[in-house]
Amino acid sequence: MKFDFALILTVLSAVTGVIWLVDRLFFAKSRNLMVKEGEDMIEPVIVxxxxxxxPVLFFVLVLRSFIAEPFRIPSGSMMPTLLQGDFILVNKFSYGLRLPVLNTKVVPLGEPKRGDVIVFRYPGRSETDPEKGVDYIKRVxxxxxxxxxxxxxxxxxxxQAVAYAPEGVFVGTGASMEMTGSPINKELLPGREHVxxxxxGSPFPPGEWTVEPGHYFVMGDNRDHSADSRDWGLVPEANLVGRAMVIWLNCDSPGSLCGDGFDYTRIGDTIR
Incomplete structure (x- = not known):
């Protein structure tokens, strides 16, 4: 089952807000009056x-819904740009402000550009796909x-064929070590060069796609190890979450503590 933190945060904000508001409107004044008259009144624990x-829940809800949301890279599909264990911040307003949980756009502010690294909700191969709705990250x-x-x-x-230029050989550590020795190429994508x-060879058969209105064709930077639009199709605009901005932590460790898996050199790297 997918853990929907946005839904939980929205529900908790609504419940605590309603309890506080109801108490302020109907009970707080009479309670304060009774205290002034000398009675020993204690504010209910739930209030x-x-x-x-x-205030804390509402602030966090607004922050992660409309400004920036943290996201952890779970796989190596975006290597060498992003490594497994990178923690990134996702810009939530680049592509318009959306309501939490519903993900309905309420204020249009922009659209993805070619080469953007985006987080989106995986559309799934079908309505019964168990991964449908899980956050994915790829490049437009x-x-x-x-x-x-x-x-x-x-x-x-x-x-127009995209040009490529050799950039050396990848040397990985930790979970990315299995890709050591892989050729790094610079992809001269119009508007956004990247590695x-x-x-x-390729595990994917040749293919051609026409991108429909309101959709995007995405690929992982680790081209032979990425399930992307070559495999499951286009990303609807309604599934967009935001644009990946910066790496704020790298912890390539399965445990709760980073230990030897902490890589401070990646902190602050912008995502291009």
Whole structure:
């Protein structure tokens, strides 16, 4: 079962807010009056908790819904740009303000650009896909109206082949060590040059896609180890969560403490 922190935070904010408001409107004045008359009145514990927690919960809800949300990279599909164990901040207003839980856009502010690294809710292969709705992170390759073809990791956009330049060999540590020795290439994507891992051959068959209005074609930077639009299709605009901004922590450790898995050199790296 998917843990929906936004839903839990919204419900808790609503419950504590209602308890606090009801007490302020109907009970607090009479209680204060009785205290002035000398009676020993104690604020109910549930009201005390609601009054203390509501401002904190509401602040966190607004912060992560409309400004920035933390996200942990769970896999190596975006290597070498992002490593497993990176903790990133996602800009929540780049593509418009959306209501929490419903994800309905209420204020349009912008659209994804080619090359943006985005977080989105996985659309799933079907309505019964158990992963449907899980947060994924990939790079935008195709915009609405584009024709994208991919053949052995060679990307072509609207008939123009994207150029590549060798950038050396990847050397990994921890969970990323299995990719050590993979060729690093710079992908000269129009508007956003970036690096990818591209091993010889491809597990994906050649394909061509026309990006529908309101959809995006996305790929992982670890081209041979990424389940993306080549596999399950396009990302609807309604599924967008935000644009990946910066790495604020790296902890490549399965436990609660980073230990030897902590890599301070990645802290503060912007995501391009």
């Amino acid at each position: 005390d908790y609601a009054r203390s927690l509501f 390759i195709g915009l609405p109206g584009d024709t994208i073809s991919v053949n052995d990791d060679q990307v072509t956009i609207n008939g 990818i891992l591209d091993q010889p």
